[in-house]
Amino acid sequence: MNSSTPNRTERCVNERISQLREESFTGKPSISIERALLETEFYRENAGKHSLPVLRALWFKYLCQHKSLYIGKGELLVGERGPAPKAVPTFPELTCHSGEDLRILNDRTMTSYQVAEEDIERYEAEVIPYWQGRSMRERIFSELPEEWRLAYEAGLFTEFMEQRAPGHTALDGTIYHTGMVDFQAKIAERIARLDYAADPRAADRAEQLRAMAIACQAAIIFAERHAALAEEMAKSETDEQRHRELLTIAEVCRQVPARAPRTFHEALQMYWFVHLGTISELNGWDAMSPGHLDQHLHPFYQRDLAAGILDREKAKELLSCLWIKVNNHTAPPKVGVTAKESGTYNDFTQINLGGVDRNGADACNDVSYLCLEVADELHLLQPQPSVHISNKTPERFLKAASRVIRKGYGYPSVFNSEAVVMEQLRVGKTVEDAREGGTSGCIETGAFGKEAYILTGYLNVPKILELALNNGVDQLTGRQVSIATGEATDFTSFDQLYAAFARQLDYIVNLKIRVNNYIERMYAKYSPAPFLSVVIHDCIEKGQDYYDGGPRYNTNYIQCTGIGTVTDSLSAIKTHVFDEGAVTMAELLAALRSNFAEAEALRLRLWNRTPFFGNDDDRADTIMQRVYESLFVSIDGKANTKGSVYHLNMLSTTCHVYFGKMLGASANGRFACLPSSDGTSPSHGADRNGPTAVIKSLAKMDQLKSGGTLLNQRFLPSVLASEQDLDKLGGLIRTYFTLGGHHIQFNVVDTRTLRTAQEHPDQYRNLLVRVAGYSDYFVDLDREHQEEIISRTEQESV
């Protein structure tokens, strides 16, 4: 390895993995128009000849028969969604990029997607003319009510299915003992049992089931083509080792996914083919996740070790190949304005490690540790491992995870197994299904392999308070975007203001649900996903699609953001306007509407003299509880269109930045357009009593009534330097979980964050740093000392 190669790659399990990792790490995303061309060709010929499920399945088969294959140098696992790594297809049936979109993606300064001009021209000539007016996005948007559009444009919520299909899927262990041939047999058996006399939907089910059988066949064809290609390549391969590897690849691809895997290698390839199938069939949100990968692979690992056909290093090599495969798959880019403004969006493939098995026993095993090692050595953006900590989880595992946490990759994130199980029991899942479930995406709870748990969009809760303060008018634009709930200056008590907030909340949530349910029917009817339906229980048994209530459980989530900002704002109004009476509502509103122009003293009073969420202060935390309960009442239990209901979860991903932009100045002293609080975390800089106080505040939220919450904590590497420090981290995590916390993650900060903290100390008051023998708040140190810490951090993070 030459000296210019970053030394981080030298720690990979071997040279092959270093090489593959490097290619994946440095590879630039590009757009491949192949899928769109094939799809257009197929649809021109076949649209209207079949039922929609069968048409979708035949199209999936056509894609598997005709797409370009890729077997890269040194690869052991094979298969790419595009013609090469990082080559991203488009999905014009969902959302059709314009020529201008493609040019923006190619030219934009943030991470771009390369698209050749001749491809754009071909896209304009062949793809766009066919899909214009036919894409799901256009069909959905043409039907949306005006009041929804007003609220949407004001940034009150986002709509997930506006550019991508519902997704959010993780698998259970089924595919490790069930091949596509076995699925086909089940499907045939189910078709044979259809009762046309008694079941009015029997014909629909038959179409759906036939489509699933075709999708199984498509996946087999796709693998067979890879086998043939590997054999072909082997013929001309002069390197003896690679020759053998290619023949092994061929053998593996002839086994899976047609039949159940027999070895560790085949198990990984099985997963990968299924993963690829689901992300090629449609562009579902957040791709696909393997779920409890360590549990699924462990039997293969043990068996292969005993048989002498695998060792620890070889297993790590194969796992590394999966990691790299996932990282190769950048999310398909968006269209319209978002294409210009957003960076590359990465799908979140979360790999759950540890936790409990279906019988409730501790599930940590050798593969769990191997996966942590692989994640540490490769430290790629994706996939992201999470560790699941139950009362039974050994300390050794938590500590192994903590050692990776302190490296500062932002993962593994840490989840509370008991909470994840109880959240699911609360909504009526069986205890075994709940234990086999876990978390995917960021923090979302679901029953792996048995549930469609669809994220429908983020809710801008602080903006809803803004509506209550402005009688339904958007503070930034002056437009009436919601119902009138009274002039805030007429409120004589905090409860009156709160009642207005609760009414606005209910109105906005209902508006969102109304449109969600409409979109849900659109997907159920016009965009079935037969391949995905094969691998999720009980779509085959019900003869229903994944999007149409086929899964055993069907949850819709609305993700609530900004609990910190809204709690703090309400607390400020309660304290200063209603309790102390030192500020009038009119003064406050004038200050907010002018973005605190000429009102710095008032702004600082609000910011410095208000009980804020995150300080273990009941004055603020009881307001948080009240807001949380209102969110729960407005969302939980409302019907979706699949015989099930909505639940809430509490996360923002990066949406708090967009929502902040759409939010005027807020009563907690936050200037207009700055980010609102992220996840379930306190507002930046509002928590001033350290992490235990944050955790205590968070624990006052009845998190088991949600489908997940997200808590971010920032640390400097030096706070986690010694083994004792890791024990204390473990103590922090275990205590949070004992108190009912769902998730916690630690961002071990880099020097860039410290620089930002120097510039904006108010936003970073909670940043703990270790100073020689003790920890202190970074922003409380003098410049000289801050500089010293920055230079030390620079050295540590190398």
Place this chain on the structure above:
Amino acid sequence: MNNVPTTIFAVKRYALHDGPNIRTTVFFKGCPLACAWCHNPEGIAFASRIITIPSKCIGCGECLAVCPAAALELHPEGIRRNDEACIACGRCVEVCPALAHESTGRVVDTAQLLTEINKDRPFFDQSGGGVTISGGEPLAQPEALLALLHGCAGLGIHRVVDTSGFAATETLLEVAALTDLFLFDLKHMDNSEHQRYTGVGNELILHNLAVLASSGAAIRIRIPLLAGVNDGPDNIAATAEFLADCRGVQGVDLLPFHSSAKAKYRKLNQNFPAGEMSAPPRERLDAIAASLRPVVSDLTIGG
């Protein structure tokens, strides 16, 4: 329960370096010593005073309106305080929206402290942490200290007392009966050098340490180390000799000096007596550790 007024200058939750595991540290205000290298200069004086951070001042003038002593003046660079005139009533601290005025201490009572400490009990229980009472010198407010230790005992909270050892021996023994672990400072073995750098001699301290050690109390010794002050071979040899006779000493933490308190002195508008001092070089620290290891099994550098 005895509810005693206590002057403190800070309560820190999630203190990770003041004893075992996750702790809450209560800083008692006032210390009979004045060590040149003191890292908590705001804890030395027994009386609280008000300090002003002009850079935080936004010039709103709210403090001027409430100051009964006319001790404040508004200048273009921010507010300025006349310390002579200031009666430390704290009105300006209460009203300032920008937090530009701070008091160096406040009086609370035992019950309030227990409420604050008790908040992190789940973390203590989980991690084996507890409360650390530091300062200043906690033994300088014996009644308050005893009341607090007693209260913590009632809650089953592990108690650490961080002390200079400069207190009446009987007070120390009374405290020892309610303390799970002492962090006991050993600054210098030479009486006149001790006097020179801390303002008091070391006879009482050494006597107290010997008595405490033989009483069966659990003790960790903390030695701040400064180049040319107390890192010489003679002092280290004397330290080792003394510790060899101390039963009950569980370990020693060597704390190399660092100048991070500089900012605090600046804020207090005080001169940092140890401004030019430095920690012993790494090799010297290793040599010191090597000479102490024969008498203590558990030794850390950097606390």
